[in-house]
Ligand SMILES: NC(=O)C1=CN([C@@H]2O[C@H](COP(=O)(O)OP(=O)(O)OC[C@H]3O[C@@H](n4cnc5c(N)ncnc54)[C@H](OP(=O)(O)O)[C@@H]3O)[C@@H](O)[C@H]2O)C=CC1
């Protein structure tokens with residue numbers, strides 16, 4: 001097989017990985033040249049954020065614990081004001097994609113460096129992509145100002161992530177790698193990362209379901225999330241991410257669950273147009289087809305497999321299909337109205353592809 005032509009751009013980002021690596025926080029803040037870090041979290045994870053602030057001592061400017069899903073503009077403005085008022089010169093985001101997203105909203109406005117400490121597998125910490133919701137519409141964009149400068153991956157911090165969330169969040173990560181394998185701007189480095197990331201999560205999720213506090217499984221999952229998040233940050237996504245963005249944004253469906261349900265059907269849609277990518281996904285997960293392997297991973301580990309079970313109305317499927325077709329975007333198979341409507345129906349019913 002000949003190596004195709006490609007373009008690969010590497011970005012400056014420091015990753016500190018390993019059980020207990022949170023202990024290096026003060027060193028990492030110092031390396032960023034920061035003196036006053038604003039620690040961000042959701043309201044529920046405030047105790048963890050306070051622990052981080054305690055570790056920083058005099059270098060903590062304060063804790064802002066108002067992160068919520070999809071970064072409402074009002075929350076972003078409030079966080080920006082708090083950061084400015086406290087004289088913060090860095091944001092430390094501890095939590096999932098919602099908290100990292102809030103850090104990105106601050107960085108977009110102020111250029112403050114972000115140190116991210118992810119506790120889910122969504123992968124936002126590895127991307128220059130931001131999302132902000134205004135008047136019910138989520139807008140996403142790309143700006144290297146928001147790419148976290150440093151990421152501390154400490155699997156001990158994800159030991160308490162509930163099993164259900166762990167499985168769906170892990171499949172959210174797999175979705176980044178799966179679409180990366182058939183991206184128009186893919187490259188061999190991302191392909192390697194994608195296949196390795198999918199395999200790591202394919203091993204880790206059943207092990208976490210069996211033993212939620214298994215440190216090796218948590219470590220494997222976070223390793224997979226790092227690789228898959230890197231793929232999301234480096235190459236363009238296609239139909240699957242577009243559908244999930246539409247379903248989450250317009251019908252208020254939960255992010256990771258939506259990814260989990262839609263991915264097998266998006267892969268089935270693209271199967272014939274991207275056979276090599278599908279073969280790599282199936283191999284990484286040990287299944288006969290990519291679509292079935294992802295579906296089985298979700299179903300066998302207790303994740304939802306039908307949109308109707310997470311609040312989607314059947315009567316909204318036509319509108320969802322219209323939204324998905326609104327703007328053209330690269331996808332291995334052309335966007336065909338009837339086939340995409342059928343995809344949504346199958347995802348709504350939860351049939352095995
Ligand atoms: N820009 C990008 O590149 C990307 C952005 N995203 C965005 O990120 C968001 C989704 O991120 P995701 O991580 O799925 O969701 P959240 O950050 O909303 O976290 C999901 C759930 O995980 C729980 N949780 C997180 N950490 C812990 C922990 N240590 N222990 C127990 N529970 C925990 C949270 O609980 P609690 O609420 O109690 O804190 C929350 O209920 C979406 O808005 C999505 O669009 C996702 C991927 C990439």
Ligand SMILES: O=C(O)/C=C\C(=O)CC(=O)O
Nearest residue numbers: 129130131140172241244
């Ligand atoms: O919507 C965003 O915040 C940006 C990207 C993603 O959420 C990626 C995804 O769909 O997981």
